[in-house]
Amino acid sequence: MSPMACVDLDFDQPPAGGIDPNIPVTTTIAELKSRHVLGKNEEITDDVVLGALVISDDATGNFFKQLVIEDATGGIEIRVDVTGLGLIYPVGRKVYIKAKGLWLGDYNGLTQLGAGVDASGLLRIPSTLVNQYVISATYGNTVVPAVKTIDALSLSDVSTLVKFENVQFISAHVGLKYAEATLLGNLNLEDCARKRIIIRSSSYASFANDLTPGGNGTVVGVLGIFGTDYQLTIRDLNDLALTGERCTVTIDESFDNIASNANVDAPEWSNIAVKGTRLWQGKIFMNNHYAQATAFGDSSPEMESWLITPAITTTVPKKITFETAKAFYVQDGLSVWISSNFNGTDVTGATWTQLFPTLANSSSADNTFISSGDVNLTGIPGPVRIGFRYVGSGPNGQTGTFRVDNVKVTNL
Incomplete structure (x- = not known):
C-alpha cells in the first residue's frame, strides 16, 4: 500500500478545537472499500464505524454535495444532499462515520458511500439524515498531502x-x-x-x-x-x-491548434508528399487532437507522406518522446527517421537514418495511443529533424491508418 497523506488520528499535534465523542472505530476505509465490487452495490448491514479527517471543501463550488474523508489507510467520497459543507465539515475536521445502513457503490470506478440505490445509481444521504451517519468531532486538525x-x-x-x-x-x-x-x-x-x-x-x-x-x-x-x-x-x-x-521543452506539440480534416500546418513543421498528393491531416476524436495519415480512399498508385519536426539543437543532450496509434491495420505504414541535413523542403535530397522507437503495430489495439519511450538524441550532430514517414497505396489495399500525438523534445 502506498503512503497516504499524514492523517494522525491520535492527534499528536497542538490541540484542535471542538469536542471528540471518542466513538470506537471498528473499520478502516481501506477495509470498507475492499468490500466493494466495481459495478455492484453493497448494503452495509453490520456496525461499521470509521474515523477520518475531511479533505474536501465546497466553498468555491468545485466540489458539490461531496464529502471526501481520509484515514491512514485511504480515502472515500460520501454522497450527501447538503451544500455549504465547508461550514459544517471544514478541511481538517475529524468525523466518525456510522456506516450501518449506508451503501457502497461507484461512479466510473470511483468508490462512494451513499444512502441507497435506485435506477439512477447511488443515492445521496438526505440532509435530514446526515447527522445520523456523520458525527462531528474536533476541527482544525492538519492534513498534510x-x-x-x-x-x-x-x-x-x-x-x-x-x-x-x-x-x-x-x-x-x-x-x-x-x-x-x-x-x-x-x-x-x-x-x-x-x-x-x-x-x-x-x-x-x-x-x-x-x-x-x-x-x-x-x-x-x-x-x-x-x-x-x-x-x-x-x-x-x-x-x-x-x-x-x-x-525546458524544445518541442511540445499536441496538435491542439490544428483543424480537423485539414492538412497539418503547425509552426516550423514540414508536411510533405513525396509520392502522391495526400498529406498528414489533423483529426479530432473525444476532444483529442492528433495528426493522421492514411491511404484509404486515395487514388494515387503510391502514397508517401512525411511529417517532420522543427530543427532540434543537440549541443545539450536531448530526447524525444511521442505517442502513436493505429486503426484498420493492413501494413506497417509508419516509420520514424532522423536527419541532420534536411533543408525544410527536399525530403529525398536529405540523408535519413531510421530510428526504432516503440510504435503502434499489428498487435496494438485500434485507436489506442502508446508511448514511444525515450529516444535518446545524444551524440547525433545537430541541428536534427525527426520525420514521421507514412507509406501506403489505396489501389493496392495498403490503407492502414496511423496517428501521431504529443511529440516532445526535452533535455536529458
Missing part, C-alpha cells in the same frame, strides 16, 4: 489528498479558463518527464473563468478516477503554486 508522482499513482491513492511537485500546465493549456468549455473542464498537468494527469474544474467553481498560470511548481488536490484515468480536483486556487521556471 502525500507527495506523489504522476507515473506512480495507484488505486489506493484515490480519494486522498495528494501533492505533485515540479508540474505545470501543458503549453497548449496555459492561459485557458480552468473550466474551459471546449475541453469539458479537463486540462492537463505534466511533470518534467512529460507524464500527464487531468485537472478537472467545475463550470460552477468560483474560479472557473480564471486563467491558468504558465509556471512550474506544486499542485495539491483530491485524487479521483474516471474509468482508467486519474483526475485531480483542487479545492481552490491556493492549492496551486505555479510560479517557477517551466521545465
Whole structure:
C-alpha cells in the first residue's frame, strides 16, 4: 500500500478545537472499500464505524454535495444532499462515520458511500439524515498531502489528498479558463518527464473563468478516477503554486491548434508528399487532437507522406518522446527517421537514418495511443529533424491508418 497523506488520528499535534465523542472505530476505509465490487452495490448491514479527517471543501463550488474523508489507510467520497459543507465539515475536521445502513457503490470506478440505490445509481444521504451517519468531532486538525508522482499513482491513492511537485500546465493549456468549455473542464498537468494527469474544474467553481498560470511548481488536490484515468480536483486556487521556471521543452506539440480534416500546418513543421498528393491531416476524436495519415480512399498508385519536426539543437543532450496509434491495420505504414541535413523542403535530397522507437503495430489495439519511450538524441550532430514517414497505396489495399500525438523534445 502506498503512503497516504499524514492523517494522525491520535492527534499528536497542538490541540484542535471542538469536542471528540471518542466513538470506537471498528473499520478502516481501506477495509470498507475492499468490500466493494466495481459495478455492484453493497448494503452495509453490520456496525461499521470509521474515523477520518475531511479533505474536501465546497466553498468555491468545485466540489458539490461531496464529502471526501481520509484515514491512514485511504480515502472515500460520501454522497450527501447538503451544500455549504465547508461550514459544517471544514478541511481538517475529524468525523466518525456510522456506516450501518449506508451503501457502497461507484461512479466510473470511483468508490462512494451513499444512502441507497435506485435506477439512477447511488443515492445521496438526505440532509435530514446526515447527522445520523456523520458525527462531528474536533476541527482544525492538519492534513498534510502525500507527495506523489504522476507515473506512480495507484488505486489506493484515490480519494486522498495528494501533492505533485515540479508540474505545470501543458503549453497548449496555459492561459485557458480552468473550466474551459471546449475541453469539458479537463486540462492537463505534466511533470518534467512529460507524464500527464487531468485537472478537472467545475463550470460552477468560483474560479472557473480564471486563467491558468504558465509556471512550474506544486499542485495539491483530491485524487479521483474516471474509468482508467486519474483526475485531480483542487479545492481552490491556493492549492496551486505555479510560479517557477517551466521545465525546458524544445518541442511540445499536441496538435491542439490544428483543424480537423485539414492538412497539418503547425509552426516550423514540414508536411510533405513525396509520392502522391495526400498529406498528414489533423483529426479530432473525444476532444483529442492528433495528426493522421492514411491511404484509404486515395487514388494515387503510391502514397508517401512525411511529417517532420522543427530543427532540434543537440549541443545539450536531448530526447524525444511521442505517442502513436493505429486503426484498420493492413501494413506497417509508419516509420520514424532522423536527419541532420534536411533543408525544410527536399525530403529525398536529405540523408535519413531510421530510428526504432516503440510504435503502434499489428498487435496494438485500434485507436489506442502508446508511448514511444525515450529516444535518446545524444551524440547525433545537430541541428536534427525527426520525420514521421507514412507509406501506403489505396489501389493496392495498403490503407492502414496511423496517428501521431504529443511529440516532445526535452533535455536529458
